[in-house]
Amino acid sequence: MATFRHDVLIIGSGAAGLTTALRLPDDCRIALLSKGELTSASTYYAQGGVAAVLDQEDSLESHVADTHVAGGGLCHDDAVRYTVENGPDAIRWLIDLGVDFTRLAGNNEGSLPYHLTREGGHSHRRIIHAADATGKAISGTLIDQVRNRPNVTRFEYRVAVDLILQEHNGEKRCCGAYVHNIDTGETDVILARAVVLATGGASKVYLYTSNPDVATGDGIAMAWRAGCRVANMEFMQFHPTCLYHPKAKSFLVTEAIRGEGGHLLLPSGERFMHRFDERGELAPRDVVARAIDHEMKRLGADCLYLDISHKPADFIIEHFPTVYAKCLQLGLDITRDPMPVVPAAHYTCGGVMINETGQTDLPGLYAIGETSFTGLHGANRMASNSLLECMVYGKASAEHIGATLAGVPEPREHKEWDESQVTDSDEDVVISHNWDELRRFMWDYVGIVRTEKRLQRAQHRVDMLKSEIAEYYSNYHISNDLLELRNLVVIAELIILSAMQRKESRGLHFMRDFPGVNDEAVDTVLTPPIS
Known part of the structure; x- marks a missing residue:
């Protein structure tokens, strides 16, 4: 087991994590984690495109208005405007890096050379795309750029276990993470003055999902365990x-x-x-x-x-x-x-609460992309706003980290991962059984249409699973499957608790017991219990 030191630790290799890495100063020592190869992220599989106002017949106000309508009255106007207004610059940055977006056929002198398509909720054609493999094109370009940056150290086939917290000048800060090597089974310490959670969403908590296997809500679960608030977890698209x-x-x-x-x-x-x-x-x-x-x-x-x-x-x-x-x-x-x-x-609209520069409740910890809650998506994300959010907030976080890093103290030495009290498991069937049970009851009871009775059943089952998984985690060597299951049961509980609090049907949250929409649009904010 080893200890590594960097200026910034970025957990996740999708558009959010890669953008943050590329936007940080060149002299910043960066550790970039991925659960598999760098392409092991939802970005790589995104087909549709990126929403931005690029056509003269379109307008920023129209994009803002469409986002608010799709979001069921729950979008934060400051987050919507900030994202939309910075959209065109984000697209130009991608083009300058070499993303090969689909061009219009023929001679288009004097007009936008790129083909724009339209998707649900949009009143104009504003989706710039690379045929129907936009995520692959963006991911490939960003990964190529990262591989050419000598200040970025890539840690592939690694999964973060938990965040490391330390006291500095009377303030509790995030100073790194325990990181499990999937190939060797060892768990290392990575210390950093800033940590960025860019682990994507949590759709694998459901039986049927469009997401890759890595979408297990790791960043949200780790931030919750570390004391950060989450918001609007009931809105699963x-x-x-x-x-x-x-x-x-x-x-x-x-x-x-x-x-x-x-x-x-x-x-x-x-x-x-x-x-x-x-x-x-x-x-x-x-x-x-x-x-x-x-x-x-x-x-x-x-x-x-x-x-x-x-x-x-x-x-x-x-x-x-x-x-x-x-x-x-x-x-x-x-x-x-x-x-x-x-x-x-498909998409987790809620997440870890952050401000306009990606900062969470915990000093030193940032969250970007689907892991985060910016207020952009409200009760329902409008198509193709998600990749845009990754680029816009990735830049904002990188700029804040770059401007403040000099004043952040170096983390102290931290204790190694202790495996002296655990043994190898001879009952891995427990993991697979709990995994299947969790995803099945979430699909049946906390899916597209919900009732109070279904949510109560789900809560009862998640309470039993939590205790079983905690006991297993305490007694056996960890594995990627166990770590993901441990995170998923946290995600399931957060979704259930959030859904039980919302006594209305708004956006993605549809309750048969409460089919109407409340007059006041209020976020569902959950605060971790004090440990």
Whole structure:
């Protein structure tokens, strides 16, 4: 086991973490952690694009207004305006780094050379994209840049266990983290004057999700254990269209297909979205996901369908090559056939509370991207605002760290990870069983539609699981699966507690017991118990 010292420790290698690393001063010694390779983040799998005002017919005020409408009256106007106003600069930064966004065909002299698409909730075409693999293009470019920075040390196949807190001048500060090496099984200490949580969301707490396996809410859980407040954890966004196929694990079908005219269909071939919202397929995600869930339950259907085959085949293949290739691999030709789709947990709208520079309640600790709660998304994130948030707040946090780091004390030596009182487990089946049980009851009881009785059942089960997992954690050597399970049960409890507090139906939180919307829009803020 070893101790490493850096100026800044960044936990997570998605757009938020990579942006922060690249925006920090060149003389800043940075440790960048990833659970797997650097591509092991949700950013890499993002298809749709980044929302920003780039067209003369669009406006910042329109983007602000659309975000507020999608957010169900719960967005913080200062966070919305800050993000939207800094959007164009964030896109220019990505272009300057070399992100190859899709360009318009032909001679477009005097106009924007990039193709902009439209997604649910947006009143204009403002989604800049790289075909339907935008996340891969952004991730690849940022990773290439990070690999060329000698001040960034990459720690791959590492998972953070817990944050390290120390007293400095009478103030409790975050000074690093215990970090588990997945390959060797050892747990090291990484000390730093600033720590950035950029671990993404927590959608793996649900049985069906569009997210990669790493999305287990690690940063939110660690920050909660360290004493940070979280907000609005009840707002879990379910993406309306994930491919329904036994061999298509977590494959999301981009919302841009609906933006370019795709139709949602019942098994009979009938369109239905007009019965739920006048915007039809372009309604915000919460509306579309609930409509699909309603129709599936009403009909007893395993899935519904998304069809764009009425568009020219060349258009489909050019704009959606990733979806086309994936479906073709599974025997579906989307130029001729509709795609079977179901909703799946997709985005965590709540998270660790931060200010405009990414600072949490704990000095020395920052949170960026899906891990954080900025107030931007309100009760429902509008499509393609998430990558924008990563870039905007990644820059803001990096600038604050760079400006204040000189005045931050060096962490003292910290005790090594102690494994002297634990043994190897011969009951790993407990982990897999608890993992399955947790995700199943969260899907059944705390999913797209909720009731008080379901939430009470979920709370009862999460209390039992917490004690079982705590006992297991105390007696056996840790592993990646155990650490993720330990974090997921914290996430489940936070979602349940938040959902039980909200006595209304707003945005992504739909309660049958309280179908109306309260007059006053209030955030759900949870404060950790004093240990």
